[in-house]
Amino acid sequence: MANFTEVAKQGDSSYMIDTDNISVITEIVDHFNTKGKNRQLTFSSFDEHHFLQLTVERSDIDANKCVEEIRKKSGINLIEIPFVWGDDDMGRFFVNPTAFNYIITSKPFIPDAKTEEHAAILMGMDGFGIVESYEVPVKKIEEIINAVKASGKDLKQISAEQATSRFIEPGPVTYDPQKISRIYSNGYDIDVMFQNGGRIDFHLPERRIMNELLDRKFNNLPINEQPEPTKQFMQTLSNRGRKLEEKFIRGRLPREFARAIAKDVKGLVKVGDLSNVFYTKMNNISWIARHDKTLSIHYKKNTPEGQSSNEQAFVYLKSEEKAQAAQEKLLKLIP
Secondary structure (H helix, E strand, C coil): CCCEEEEEEECCEEEEEEHHHEEEEEEEECCCCCCCCCEEEEEEECCCCCCEEEEHHHCCCCHHHHHHHHHHHHCCCCEEEEEEECCEEEEEEEECHHHEEEEEEECCECCCCCCCCEEEEEEEECCCEEEEEEEEEHHHHHHHHHHHHHCCCCCEEECCCCCECCCCCEEEEEECHHHEEEEEEECCEEEEEECCCCEEEEECCCCCCHHHHHHHHHCCCCHHHCCHHHHHHHHHHHHHHHHHHHHHHHHHHHHHHHHHHHCCCCCEEECCCCCCCEEEECCCEEEEEEECCEEEEEECCCCHHHCHHHHEEEEECCCHHHHHHHHHHHHHHCC
16 A cells, blocks of 8 residues: 655645655755755656656755655665765765665775765666766665665675776676566676666676786797797697687676576576577567577567667577577567
C-alpha cells in the first residue's frame, strides 16, 4: 500500500507523494542565475526521473525537515552526500540505498584545507540515473555501501588492479549483480548494463610483459655484442610471445572477466560462442532477427532493458549456422 505524505505547500497547492517510492532527492543551489539564492528540491522515484521539482524559496519547504519526515514516515534510510562539481558546492543528494545499482569511485585523495580522504563517484540509482559528485568523503561512500548490504544485497567489488572505469586515477567499483541486465564486448573491453539503464564500461589491464621478460633474460649485453643465434632466438621468441599475449589480452581475458561477473547474476543467458562476449536477461526481449552471421536483439520499449539507445543489441558470430542456432536457442528461452 502506498504511503502518501505531504512534502510541501506552495500557495494554495499541497504536494502529496508516495514516500515509499523515493529513490533520490536532490537539493541544487543555482549558482549561475541567482548567485546561490535560489534552490531547487527535486524528487525521483524508482520508476520516474525528476517527477516533482519545487523551488524552495517559493514553497513552504525545508530540505532537512522534508527528508527527516520521509525517514520517519517510511523508514527509508536516506543518506546525505555532498554534490560537488569541480570547485563548486552545488548542493546535496539524499539517496535511498535500496535503489542502488553500482558505484564507480576514483582513487582517494585529500582535498585542500581538509584532513580526511575523499573520492569522486558515479553512482547508478533506480529511477534517477547517475549521481555524480567529485568530492565525497570516503567514510560516506562506505556508509552507503554498508547500508546497501544491510538491506540484504550481496554486493560484488572489482579492484582497480582487476579493471577500471571512467576515472584517470581509478578506485574500486562496487555493484549489485542482480540488477545487471546485459554484459557485452565493447571493442576489447567489457560493458555491464544495469536495469536502470546505467552502464559500467570496464577497461581491462593491458600490461605487456613479453619485452620485460626478454630484457631481464637476454638484454644484459648491447644488441651488437650478442651472438647471432641469441639475437635470432630472441626475435622468434618475441614474435611468438606477442601473438600469444595479444590472444590472451584481446580474447581470453575479456571472456574470463565477463564470465566471472555473469556467474553471480540470476537469469542471465550467454549468447554465441568464444568469438564474442554477450549475456542478456530474457524477460524484456521483444523480437530477434538474424542477418547472415549477426543477431539483432530488440528489447521492449519503456522497460529497463529497452531504454533509449539500448533497445537494440547486436551479436556477431563466426558463421550463419552458429547465428541460426543461437537465434533458435534464444527463442525457446523467451518467457
